[in-house]
Amino acid sequence: MGSSNGENRPAVGDEQPFRIFVGYDVREDLAYQVCRHSILKRSSIPVEIIPIKQADLRKNGVYWRERGQTESTEFSFSRFLTPYLANFKGWAMFVDCDFLYLADIKELRDLIDNKFAVMCVHHDYTPKETTKMDGAVQTVYPRKNWSSMVLYNCGHPKNKVLTPEIVNTQTGAFLHRFQWLEDNEIGSVPFVWNFLEGHNKSVEGDLTTLPKAIHYTRGGPWFEAWKNCEFADLWLKEMEEYNKEAEKKSEE
Numbered sequence: 328m329g330s331s332n333g334e335n336r337p338a339v340g341d342e343q344p345f346r347i348f349v350g351y352d353v354r355e356d357l358a359y360q361v362c363r364h365s366i367l368k369r370s371s372i373p374v375e376i377i378p379i380k381q382a383d384l385r386k387n388g389v390y391w392r393e394r395g396q397t398e399s400t401e402f403s404f405s406r407f408l409t410p411y412l413a414n415f416k417g418w419a420m421f422v423d424c425d426f427l428y429l430a431d432i433k434e435l436r437d438l439i440d441n442k443f444a445v446m447c448v449h450h451d452y453t454p455k456e457t458t459k460m461d462g463a464v465q466t467v468y469p470r471k472n473w474s475s476m477v478l479y480n481c482g483h484p485k486n487k488v489l490t491p492e493i494v495n496t497q498t499g500a501f502l503h504r505f506q507w508l509e510d511n512e513i514g515s516v517p518f519v520w521n522f523l524e525g526h527n528k529s530v531e532g533d534l535t536t537l538p539k540a541i542h543y544t545r546g547g548p549w550f551e552a553w554k555n556c557e558f559a560d561l562w563l564k565e566m567e568e569y570n571k572e573a574e575k576k577s578e579e
């Protein structure tokens with residue numbers, strides 16, 4: 328099992344799949360399918376991919392909050408049910424559906440350190456100016472985009488806070504800024520695991536800055552308006568592969 332020898336490694340049995348909860352939105356089914364495909368295809372460890380579907384959560388009585396105007400996706404808040412859905416045991420990952428994986432998820436899982444309650448990319452969104460035009464304020468807030476890909480230490484006592492009751496009633500600021508945690512309980516992973524299309528850049532000649540997971544946070548090629556965005560070709564290639572395999576399966 329790799330070269331890791333730290334005693335902070337999680338107690339993950341080889342046979343237990345790594346659980347990945349993916350935010351699902353009915354308008355972006357294809358994005359979800361392609362994201363899932365990109366993880367499974369490159370993974371050298373067993374993984375279980377579980378879509379977080381709001382309709383199912385509502386049916387099961389674990390999600391009941393009304394949809395607010397600031398919610399851009401169906402999983403804006405339900406994502407924080409990840410530790411609950413993982414039975415508050417072991418580690419599990421949450422990721423938006425607008426990600427494309429280019430690397431083995433094992434590399435990310437191997438970064439897990441039990442001393443943290445969560446781990447994520449610490450994006451720095453300090454704005455140069457807040458643009459105010461016709462009363463429209465650019466939404467810039469601390470820890471923006473941190474919650475889009477999170478490794479949750481589901482068994483960590485601090486994460487017990489994330490009950491359905493709390494997830495359904497707490498503010499966006501409380502949840503998205505991880506306010507149930509102290510700063511030193513939030514571990515950091517390299518930005519290449521949440522490489523923001525249109526924001527992050529690779530440095531020429533520096534292989535450590537090449538994206539391992541592209542986040543089409545502004546919108547991806549599955550939307551007409553974004554079909555020419557950066558890295559669109561990579562996503563479209565993955566989509567073609569997914570389509571071919573789905574077609575083959577339906578013929579069987």
Ligand SMILES: [Mn+2]
Pocket residue numbers: 423424425475542543544
């Ligand atoms: Mn996103």
